[in-house]
Amino acid sequence: MGELHAAVARRLERHDHRYTRRRRHLVETLARAARPVTLPQIATHSDELPQSSAYRNLEVLERCGVVSRIAGTADHAHFELAEPLVEHHHHLVCVACGSLEDVHLDQELETLVDAELAQAAAAAGFTPTHHSLDLHGFCQDCEPEQ
Amino acid sequence: MGELHAAVARRLERHDHRYTRRRRHLVETLARAARPVTLPQIATHSDELPQSSAYRNLEVLERCGVVSRIAGTADHAHFELAEPLVEHHHHLVCVACGSLEDVHLDQELETLVDAELAQAAAAAGFTPTHHSLDLHGFCQDCEPEQ
């Protein structure tokens, strides 16, 4: 956890931002979640967290490459630690409740995908930054009646 | 185009919905777009389209498996024809302006991805319906200054 904070602090400094208690708390909550969480979920683990501060800090953290925002079909956006800070992974997305779960794929397949996508991107004059590969379906809690 | 309308009509009937002029017009606009479009973009190609009707019809079409809604980081959601009606494909997503572009990948890779995802899903008690594999980056218009 100390390493994480050091890495985050470095990223914030690089953008002339401070690593305040609020931000440290947000990062710790995200690190502990081990899956993308919504702002209400974050607030649960943090008494007295004004929404505007939360959103504003998450936005700063996003611009500094510390947090990733995931906009799905769910009412709220989900937030997670950005990729250089956590291992590359993907998500299981529940089409019923919109919840997200982390999932890791074989490295070889990732490489194949990246190569193929890079080729397609070049053909379209597109400059890629990263890919997302999500599986949509029903989570355990939303299992469709068989 | 006739085939498309027939297929859409069948899906609507199955859900006890009519294939009205408005809905026919929406489907034709989406078919011609050849990329996911926002509601304002749809309205451009259609004079006198009340928003509430558009949203309501898109919702009906979505429930009937005719339209897919894509919620990204852009202000507006994007809509496209659902997959059984158009070929399986993925998207180039511009991280700057949020625009979407269709992209087709090698079938062999798709199969590999599906197999790997199915395995991961099973391990998590997740019932998959489909995958999404998007490439994020900068579109031609938003090319970052080098």
Next chain:
DNA sequence: CTCAGTGCAAAGGATTTGCATGCCG
């Protein structure tokens, strides 16, 4: 006649922003 479809107007609700204050460097 009946019931889905339509459209205007108003509501809903996640997220953003204005502004005054607090606080770290």
Next chain:
DNA sequence: CGGCATGCAAATCCTTTGCACTGAG
């Protein structure tokens, strides 16, 4: 001191909903 950080309140704006009217079968 200067400028970011904070938080309350209000605004924003995409999308949904209430309700009365229309039209297809």
